[in-house]
Amino acid sequence: MQKSNIPHFGLYGESSWINDPEFFHIEDIESRSGDLGWKINPHRHAQLFQILILKSGEVKVQLDEQQHKLQGAWAIIVPAGVVHGFRFAPDTDGRVISIAEPLLEDAYKEKAAKFIQPLLSQACYIDFNGHRNMFSELWPLIQQLESESSFIREGRALMSEYLIKAILLLLHRQHVNGESNVTNKTENSHAHQLKELIEKHYREHWSSNQYADALGSSTSRLNRLSKTTFNQSVLDLIHDRVLLEAKRSLIYTARSVEEISYDLGFKDPGYFSRFFKRSTGIPPGKFRVLSNQPSI
Structure with missing residues (x-):
């Protein structure tokens, strides 16, 4: 079977991206x-x-x-x-x-x-x-x-x-x-910056310390902010983002578990499989089979 990524479109049903700053x-x-x-x-x-x-x-x-x-x-x-x-x-x-x-x-x-x-x-x-x-x-x-x-x-x-x-x-x-919860605007800004950084670097498996350094904060302060805003630690947010992309790839692509693990920055596919099972309760191959059902 030919391997394919999750479908990317400029607009639905169109394979070409319109690279226009006014588009x-x-x-x-x-x-x-x-x-x-x-x-x-x-x-x-x-x-x-x-x-x-x-x-x-x-x-x-x-x-x-x-x-x-x-x-x-x-x-x-x-x-x-x-x-x-x-x-x-x-x-x-x-x-x-x-x-x-x-x-x-x-x-x-x-x-x-x-x-x-x-x-x-x-x-x-x-x-x-x-x-x-x-x-x-x-x-x-x-x-x-x-x-x-x-x-x-x-x-x-x-x-x-x-x-x-x-x-x-x-x-x-x-x-x-x-929204029912309204927090301090400065905290909201820092929390948003954390989410943006995770989006940029989750494949590099940055540590909580690296995110704190990039934001000019201490690890403990950043974790308090993350738990207050997202009810999760920084490490939980990182793992959730990696897990989300893993699930997307398993459901919407035909790439092998090994290929997905390398794409997500894991050097050892076995460690990726253990990480996935620890997070979801089932190995990635079984998750793919269970998810192979009509959407919506």
């Missing part, structure tokens, strides 16, 4: 999924954020291993690299916004970064049911962005960028409103 794309759910039986099979994007805005209807969502059924008004944040799939009820109304990473790079250097970066750092669901006033502010921005994408007009790229930022800020507001 964004918006389309209604029906036009993207209607001809596919209202189903988008699991895949992921390497350099593309997606935001699904559900106005009405129903969707079964798969984000990595987790599956949820959503009804009514929701926003779904899908960062780059997250495996995702959807099955919509027919006549579901909503939009899918795809945003290239280069478009957001400038935003990450601006005042908007403290709102935008945390929002796009991990997959999440934002509930607008019972918050129709907030949704009524959001939807006209979605429609205006859709209009900008349909016509070539002066300042189109700049207007679209402003609209995307406004949409992200409104999503951030609603996301924060829906």
